[in-house]
Amino acid sequence: MVAFVEVTPETICRQRGNGKTTEIEILPDLMELAQQTCGELPMVIHGVELSIGSAHGWNDAYLRMLDSFQQAWPFVWHSEHLGFQTISGDDGASLDVGVPLPMPPTKEAAALVASRGDAILQRYGVPFLLENPAHYFFDLPTDPEIEGDIGLLHSITETSGCRLLLDLHNLYCNAVNHKFDPFKAIDRMPLDQVLEIHVAGGSWRDGFWMDAHDGRVPERVWEMLDYALPKVPHVAGVVFELLEEHAVSLGPEAIADELNHARNIWNARRAA
């Protein structure tokens, strides 16, 4: 049922210090437990703390941690969210905003992320993927040449070695909240750059469909997977995302159902 695992390294780490002296350290007990749990399965990294798009600087402590992580447990590829979650404080220290935020589709944003993506590619020597984010802003600053969120993905992948993690639930969220057709959006994506796909569940809150990772995958997202898989020639895997705190309430049978569902679509579409 499971062909590979995706690890978010921050979940087995702790942060020490603050501001300019912050370090993220791997907790050896949790690392050992994670390795035992995953056994011999291939492992990929899905980070959340890099803040690759922060104009004042990305999270160096995260990368230092990832250097050690790779030494201890090599990964097949590495992905991060396209966005930012830190800003510069008055004293120059990095401040967490508390929630991930989207990059504006501008030339400056594209160039910044592309150059950082290339640096990461060189640093780790494995493919580096950017995940298309869900967001709730209708009017971000934009450059006409970039053509919106999807144009930003094109611009970055065309000017760097970055590949794409196509998060179908994020795309679904944006389609619901921003009122566009998700299937047409899939067609506009840089599909030849997609190496991995995410599916997940969400829920309604205050009139928005939220990327909550709190349950089963909506039927529409399964349809999007069915639609997208034949169009992504280099895709290597599909991951079902669920937050730890919702795993118990969803239950192992439902989780197995979701994994089997993904597997069945994969077999039907990738074998065809």
Next chain:
Amino acid sequence: MALIEFQTGLGRLLREHKSSDPLHGVNLDANEKRYFETLQETAGFRFCASIQRSWCIARAAKSAHFTLSLLPDKERQALLDDWVDAGAGTNSFFDAEGESFLGFISKRLTDPSHELSVCQFEQATFRASNGASSYASPDLSGLANTDRKLRHGRHATLVRLYLDPSLLIESMQTRKPLPPLSTEPLVLMFSPGLPQLCNAPSEEEIATWEALDAPASVGTLLSLNISPETLAGLLEQGTIDYAD
């Protein structure tokens, strides 16, 4: 708009929503200021702000789980609101702020009380655990110098629980009222060099801790009939440290 101004502006609006001028010092022209004024009124921004706030509250609540479990709902919510309104709860590594949040809570609790004991217990756990990964015992030979001053270890805490821990946990789970404080508290010592971070200290170890409420010399401690072996043991496990 330059990327850094956009990010600083948006980030500040979300982090500092209580501030009268969150965009103060951000290099924006009139159009850019208008952009942010309009943005704040959009449903998308308000939704993002509500998510940010609920995540910050959830992180803080996680870091003080046991203490908050003992408090009435209204008091618990007020503490969380005040903490997050001050700009805290934004760090994804919730335990990084845990010790500070518990310190903030402890100032608002009755001394002594079960609630304060549990708060100190959680704070002590964070403190010892934060010190444990990089802890190295100091050179014990300094104890030979009777003028050498000692103090409490930076990551050590002594906690008194006025109720059997199993009854405390039961009360957290069932929300039953807590009984009066016991006159014979259970004393626990947290130190970064202890294998389980915590033990039940001897009378002599408690006396040493109390004698070090202010830094004191080795000679002073020996004159209080504290043995060199006890000092060496406490120094080795990080309960006490050299003051200089």
